[in-house]
Amino acid sequence: MLQITNLKKRxxxxxxxxxxxxxxxxxxxxxxxxxxxxxxxxxxxxxxGLLKPDEGEITVAGEKxxxxxxxxxxxxGYLPDVPEYYSFMTxxxxxxxxxxxxxxxxxxxxxxxRELLELVGLGDEKHRIKGFSRGMKQRLGIAQxxxxxxxxxxxxxxxxxxxxVGRKEILDILLKVREQTTVLFSTHILSDVERICTDIAFxxxxxxxxxxKLSDIKAGYRTEEYWLxxxxxxxxxxxxxxxxxxxxxxxxxxxxxEKDNTIYDVxxxxxxxxxxxxxxxxxEPSLESLFMEVVER
Amino acid sequence: MRALLAFMKKxxxxxIRSGRLVILTIIFVLxxxxxxxxxxxxxxxxxxxxxxxxxxxxxxxxxxxxxxSSWGQFFKNLPMGLIIFILLxxxxxxxxxxxxxxxxxxxxxLERHKVVLAKAMVxxxxxxxxxxxxxxxxxxxxxxxxxxxxxxxxxFSVICxxxxxxxxxMLAVFFSTIAKSNISVLAGTGGxxxxxxxxxxxxxxxxxxxSVLMDGNSLIYGLEDVQAYTVAIIxxxxxxxxxxxLSIPALNKKRI
Ligand SMILES: Nc1ncnc2c1ncn2[C@@H]1O[C@H](COP(=O)(O)OP(=O)(O)O)[C@@H](O)[C@H]1O
Ligand SMILES: [Mg+2]
Numbered sequence: 001m002l003q004i005t006n007l008k009k010r011x012x013x014x015x016x017x018x019x020x021x022x023x024x025x026x027x028x029x030x031x032x033x034x035x036x037x038x039x040x041x042x043x044x045x046x047x048x049g050l051l052k053p054d055e056g057e058i059t060v061a062g063e064k065x066x067x068x069x070x071x072x073x074x075x076x077g078y079l080p081d082v083p084e085y086y087s088f089m090t091x092x093x094x095x096x097x098x099x100x101x102x103x104x105x106x107x108x109x110x111x112x113x114r115e116l117l118e119l120v121g122l123g124d125e126k127h128r129i130k131g132f133s134r135g136m137k138q139r140l141g142i143a144q145x146x147x148x149x150x151x152x153x154x155x156x157x158x159x160x161x162x163x164x165v166g167r168k169e170i171l172d173i174l175l176k177v178r179e180q181t182t183v184l185f186s187t188h189i190l191s192d193v194e195r196i197c198t199d200i201a202f203x204x205x206x207x208x209x210x211x212x213k214l215s216d217i218k219a220g221y222r223t224e225e226y227w228l229x230x231x232x233x234x235x236x237x238x239x240x241x242x243x244x245x246x247x248x249x250x251x252x253x254x255x256x257x258e259k260d261n262t263i264y265d266v267x268x269x270x271x272x273x274x275x276x277x278x279x280x281x282x283x284e285p286s287l288e289s290l291f292m293e294v295v296e297r
Numbered sequence: 298m299r300a301l302l303a304f305m306k307k308x309x310x311x312x313i314r315s316g317r318l319v320i321l322t323i324i325f326v327l328x329x330x331x332x333x334x335x336x337x338x339x340x341x342x343x344x345x346x347x348x349x350x351x352x353x354x355x356x357x358x359x360x361x362x363x364x365x366s367s368w369g370q371f372f373k374n375l376p377m378g379l380i381i382f383i384l385l386x387x388x389x390x391x392x393x394x395x396x397x398x399x400x401x402x403x404x405x406x407l408e409r410h411k412v413v414l415a416k417a418m419v420x421x422x423x424x425x426x427x428x429x430x431x432x433x434x435x436x437x438x439x440x441x442x443x444x445x446x447x448x449x450x451x452x453f454s455v456i457c458x459x460x461x462x463x464x465x466x467m468l469a470v471f472f473s474t475i476a477k478s479n480i481s482v483l484a485g486t487g488g489x490x491x492x493x494x495x496x497x498x499x500x501x502x503x504x505x506x507x508s509v510l511m512d513g514n515s516l517i518y519g520l521e522d523v524q525a526y527t528v529a530i531i532x533x534x535x536x537x538x539x540x541x542x543l544s545i546p547a548l549n550k551k552r553i
Contacts, residue, residue, distance in 0.1 A: 048404045050400065050403070050404070050552070050553055051552065052552075068409065068549040068550060068551075069408075069549075070403050070404065070405075070406050070407065070408060070409070071406065073403070073404045073405060073406045074405075074406040076404065078401070078404040078405075080397075080400060080401070082397070083401065084396050084397040084398045084400065084401070085398065085401070086307060086311065086398055088310065088311055088314040088315065089307075089310070093310075097303055097306075097307055097402075098401070098402075098405055100299055100300065100302070100303030100306075101299075101300040101303045101304060101402060101405055101406070101407045102300075102405050102406055102407075103299055103300065144401065144405075148405070
């Protein structure tokens with residue numbers, strides 16, 4: 001659906017994207033993960049033809065994206081990180097405007113507008129957009145992005161500014177539209193990714209450092225973690241000093257990244273020295289740890 | 298085509314809801330009334346002041362006013378109308394760059410040249426309606442108080458002025474597509490207009506300058522021939538087209 005090859009972009013002397021390759025398969029919910037300032041927004045703007053790439057090629061549904069031209073955007077629904085609307089309009093007026101510029105017919109607009117405003121909970125809103133809260137603007141943003149049933153829905157950090165309830169609502173909407181469209185969304189909230197994504201890519205240092213099906217990546221990532229809680233803080237310190245794979249999370253909590261069965265050595269040590277334990281837990285490899293691994297590498 | 302109409306509709310709605318339409322209508326209607334009113338009041342004002350003037354040693358014969366005085370006021374006050382119009386509309390593009398409202402429309406597949414065309418068409422329409430309303434009001438009063446027949450080439454002279462205004466509007470559109478703020482738009486438009494005024498001061502190249510079109514008085518008094526304006530008209534029409542034509546690639550290149 002979306003194919004990016006060897007994309008490069010620099011601002012001044014700072015290279016933000018340096019040879020990015022990305023393929024978003026059809027009907028996936030694609031999580032585009034990166035720290036703040038990693039270049040997620042920059043990449044998305046280049047996909048939309050709003051920023052000129054220094055190098056590289058982008059195709060959407062097989063069509064090449066050209067800077068300044070907007071033909072390929074007919075396939076795309078876009079929700080920017082901070083959506084800005086004509087604030088003198090009401091929500092239905094704005095959706096009508098959007099429908100008309102994309103060439104939808106009148107009945108289709110009326111039908112779709114009602115459906116979407118209902119979906120995002122703005123069905124009864126009569127006021128002009130000027131008075132909308134941030135959450136309302138974000139919801140209107142989803143409605144306008146979905147208006148003409150795009151093949152690709154691009155959302156730039158749609159959940160970052162919202163409270164947990166608002167976040168869940170938006171994630172549910174994204175899950176719901178999966179049958180109709182491909183979803184690409186950027187985020188730095190990993191729990192959102194784990195909740196809905198089928199595919200992921202990590203953006204780090206201007207390149208994609210890992211990409212694929214979420215399940216494959218998790219399965220392919222063999223190392224496991226153990227969480228260890230000792231009764232006394234002193235004992236935790238002793239363990240850290242003895243085993244270099246141990247990391248401290250809290251006063252008496254440790255995390256052990258498993259390599260070559262170190263856990264048995266640790267347990268041996270615990271038994272020999274009669275260290276009282278409160279808890280020992282084996283953790284599934286989490287995206288969090290994967291992400292940390294990628295970023296630290 | 299529908300996209301263009303939809304964008305024009307949005308521009309129109311913005312003119313109304315921002316209050317610009319009301320303000321500019323009031324201004325141009327007032328200008329239209331002011332021209333004959335000032336002409337009508339001049340003798341009365343002079344009479345009021347005649348005592349003080351006589352004391353200071355100035356003596357004058359009673360003045361007679363006719364439609365010509367009112368048309369003189371018309372051409373004198375028009376620049377103010379045009380400047381206010383450009384001033385209020387100078388942010389028609391830059392407002393959208395600064396707030397980022399164009400982003401969503403463009404990413405929905407609206408072609409950029411339609412943004413330029415829609416805004417240019419709405420501005421042309423507004424300028425035309427305001428201008429001719431102002432003209433019609435002045436014309437009506439003049440006809441009522443005096444007789445418009447004394448003014449030679451009246452229609453031709455006001456068409457010339459309208460064309461000059463249209464060019465100023467196109468200049469503002471062009472500068473709007475390359476500038477980021479409305480201050481730059483005003484500076485650019487004002488700068489070029491001033492430059493053509495300076496050119497019109499040079500006798501040899503005077504007839505090429507669009508600002509010659511503002512000299513309606515020479516026409517209505519019959520001091521200048523209609524033919525003397527031909528070159529300026531052709532130049533201005535070409536410049537209008539050039540400004541609009543350059544605006545399209547300029548906006549295409551712009552980082553929104
Ligand atoms: N117009 C710009 N001019 C200069 N630097 C920019 C511009 N836009 C973004 N950047 C820089 O590029 C980097 C990536 O920004 P961005 O794509 O917004 O990151 P993200 O969306 O992943 O948080 C940041 O360091 C930012 O400072
Ligand atoms: Mg961002």
